[in-house]
Amino acid sequence: MIERLHDEQRRGFASDNYAGILPEALEAIAVANVGHQSSYGADLYTEALTRRVYELFSPAAQVFPVFNGTGANVLALSAMADRWESVVCAESAHIHVDEGGAPEKVSGLKLFTVPTSDGKLTPAGIDAAIPDRAGDQHWAQPRVLSVAQATELGTVYSIAELTELAAYAHGRGWSVHLDGSRLANAAAHLNVGLGELTADVGADVLSVGGTKSGLLAAELVVVLNADAVRGVEYSRKTLMQLASKQRFIAAQFLALFDDDLYLRVARHSNAMAALLAGSVRELTGIEVTQVVQSNAVFATLPHEVSRRLMEQVPFYFWDETRGEVRWMCSWDTTEEDVRGFAELVRRELGVGA
Numbered sequence: 001m002i003e004r005l006h007d008e009q010r011r012g013f014a015s016d017n018y019a020g021i022l023p024e025a026l027e028a029i030a031v032a033n034v035g036h037q038s039s040y041g042a043d044l045y046t047e048a049l050t051r052r053v054y055e056l057f058s059p060a061a062q063v064f065p066v067f068n069g070t071g072a073n074v075l076a077l078s079a080m081a082d083r084w085e086s087v088v089c090a091e092s093a094h095i096h097v098d099e100g101g102a103p104e105k106v107s108g109l110k111l112f113t114v115p116t117s118d119g120k121l122t123p124a125g126i127d128a129a130i131p132d133r134a135g136d137q138h139w140a141q142p143r144v145l146s147v148a149q150a151t152e153l154g155t156v157y158s159i160a161e162l163t164e165l166a167a168y169a170h171g172r173g174w175s176v177h178l179d180g181s182r183l184a185n186a187a188a189h190l191n192v193g194l195g196e197l198t199a200d201v202g203a204d205v206l207s208v209g210g211t212k213s214g215l216l217a218a219e220l221v222v223v224l225n226a227d228a229v230r231g232v233e234y235s236r237k238t239l240m241q242l243a244s245k246q247r248f249i250a251a252q253f254l255a256l257f258d259d260d261l262y263l264r265v266a267r268h269s270n271a272m273a274a275l276l277a278g279s280v281r282e283l284t285g286i287e288v289t290q291v292v293q294s295n296a297v298f299a300t301l302p303h304e305v306s307r308r309l310m311e312q313v314p315f316y317f318w319d320e321t322r323g324e325v326r327w328m329c330s331w332d333t334t335e336e337d338v339r340g341f342a343e344l345v346r347r348e349l350g351v352g353a
Helices: 023-032 044-056 069-080 123-129 159-171 183-190 232-238 247-280 303-310 335-349
Strands: 062-066 085-090 110-114 141-148 175-180 205-209 219-223 296-300 316-319 324-328
Touching: 023 247, 044 062, 044 247, 062 069, 062 232, 062 247, 069 141, 069 175, 069 205, 069 219, 069 232, 110 123, 123 159, 141 159, 159 175, 175 183, 183 205, 183 247, 219 232, 247 296, 247 324, 247 335, 303 335
Parallel strands: 085 110, 085 141, 141 175, 175 205
Antiparallel strands: 062 219, 205 219, 296 324, 316 324
8 A cells, every 4th residue: 555645734726737637536436446448538438528518519529538737739720820820818827927938839829928917808908918910931921819718817708708718810811719717717717618618619729728727637628610620639649639548538528527626616716716805805915916717817916925925835936026925726726725814914024813
């Protein structure tokens, strides 16, 4: 037996990746771990997941399970654009800031970034940042607009905003990629279905997050518009994202999509973030810097206070030059976690009860 290496003090607000696996996902893995099934996606669980994706997203959808979020984004973008083309995204986008340059190094695509104050792209902001040099051989031709929903700053696009962005992108001859590592949190905030949030607004290809919802090494690339991609099934293998025992990824997503578990998990983590923001917002010395719409809270507080807190509870600086931190809530964050941390913040700030 492996020794249990458990540190309860590691509970904190550093990342929703710190949390363990959903009990339902563990059970799904155990259920799928019986007998033999065909490999590389030719199994009954992947077949069942494909039918479920048709129901949730679109009857035209194609689904490609992969191992991780960066792999999902790189696969999607590689299939959507050629190497002389480029991807337009927010300056704060995960594909730009936190994927080790993989979209550029692996896909060979240039990223053009657009400054935003809240992580959300707008047609006007894109026009101001990205000149129209269509046909200029000296310019990496924009081909894809990548939109994160929810954004890296925890904000959520409305249905109207996404619809406008997709129409704008299509009007410029671009395809639309939706980076949905926290798509469930956005759906929970807007109280809409996954199809309404993706196919209905005009998205062409999605990266659908499972890890941040409590799954193990499980993400999806969902193609909604087959005309927007080339060779996804081949690129997935080339990019080392084709699982031999794919049924274990598919089974976890079947559990996550069953009885709207993905929404219940996301509503909980969103609610914990809202509770945390509400618990610290009025404390002297703290400013919540972004509207709290998903499971993230961004705030500024004195550097020395943050460092003392980090010695007790895990979390990170987001922009250390501004003293801005990020607090993430997950599927297993409890009210006790939140209230205990808020009290710790109050004490370290020296604010009276």
